[in-house]
Amino acid sequence: MAQTLRVRIQTQDFDLGAELAALRGADARVGAVCSFVGTVRDRNAGGPGDIQSLELEHYPGMTERAIEAMIDAAHARFDILDARVIHRIGLLQPLDQIVLVAVTSAHRGESFQACEFIMDYLKTQAPFWKKEQTAQGAHWVDARVSDDAALARWGIQADNAA
Amino acid sequence: MKVQIKYFASIREAIGRGGEEWETGAATLAQLRAELLARGGPYAGALAPGRALRMALNQVMADEAAVLTEGSEVAFFPPVTGG
Numbered sequence: 001m002a003q004t005l006r007v008r009i010q011t012q013d014f015d016l017g018a019e020l021a022a023l024r025g026a027d028a029r030v031g032a033v034c035s036f037v038g039t040v041r042d043r044n045a046g047g048p049g050d051i052q053s054l055e056l057e058h059y060p061g062m063t064e065r066a067i068e069a070m071i072d073a074a075h076a077r078f079d080i081l082d083a084r085v086i087h088r089i090g091l092l093q094p095l096d097q098i099v100l101v102a103v104t105s106a107h108r109g110e111s112f113q114a115c116e117f118i119m120d121y122l123k124t125q126a127p128f129w130k131k132e133q134t135a136q137g138a139h140w141v142d143a144r145v146s147d148d149a150a151l152a153r154w155g156i157q158a159d160n161a162a
Numbered sequence: 163m164k165v166q167i168k169y170f171a172s173i174r175e176a177i178g179r180g181g182e183e184w185e186t187g188a189a190t191l192a193q194l195r196a197e198l199l200a201r202g203g204p205y206a207g208a209l210a211p212g213r214a215l216r217m218a219l220n221q222v223m224a225d226e227a228a229v230l231t232e233g234s235e236v237a238f239f240p241p242v243t244g245g
Binding site for chain 2: 038056057058059061062065066087098099119122123124125126127128129130131140141142143147160161
């Protein structure tokens with residue numbers, strides 16, 4: 001297990017700087033590091049401060065497998081060097097980090113694209129579910145048709161929200 | 163044959179359990195869904211036709227035509243909302 005895991009599902013927070021440094025490592029071929037961090041908002045359908053907390057559930061085993069396959073697909077499409085995905089589960093609060101997608105490549109275009117590709121893929125095909133706690137009670141978040149549309153831009157048909 | 167069934171998120175809450183082993187006569191995911199639906203009670207609501215339901219077979223997203231085999235791991239869940 002000398003190799004670092006490409007996909008991590010965890011309850012604890014992550015340190016963006018440390019993750020990017022680890023991803024680059026000593027690879028002098030890297031000329032571009034692109035990352036996306038998703039964070040918990042305090043509002044969704046409701047107003048500011050509406051969301052008190054967010055609970056993330058996942059399907060252990062399938063989640064890791066699905067995201068590994070997405071990273072493989074990104075390698076097949078784009079000339080990237082390495083990629084890392086971290087997704088948190090459990091109870092989160094507004095302002096918390098939820099997800100990290102980070103990609104390295106020789107030139108910026110490939111890592112910009114691969115980062116967005118992996119994130120679009122993850123939104124509609126990785127088995128995670130969010131439950132919002134609001135003053136009005138708890139409810140499961142609805143999937144968005146716009147997320148299916150985002151993946152369709154890459155030529156991949158998704159009907160998660162349909 | 164026996165299959166392992168898992169339920170997640172709103173489907174898990176509606177059925178009241180995270181999973182179960184199930185002796186089935188179903189050949190496909192569609193038939194398994196119908197079989198579970200026919201048990202009535204919470205299954206009738208959770209797996210009702212028209213309710214947004216996604217499925218996985220052996221930890222890969224699958225559609226209703228997917229074919230079951232002995233020991234298959236099947237999962238029923240709502241549309242995913244991670245990220």
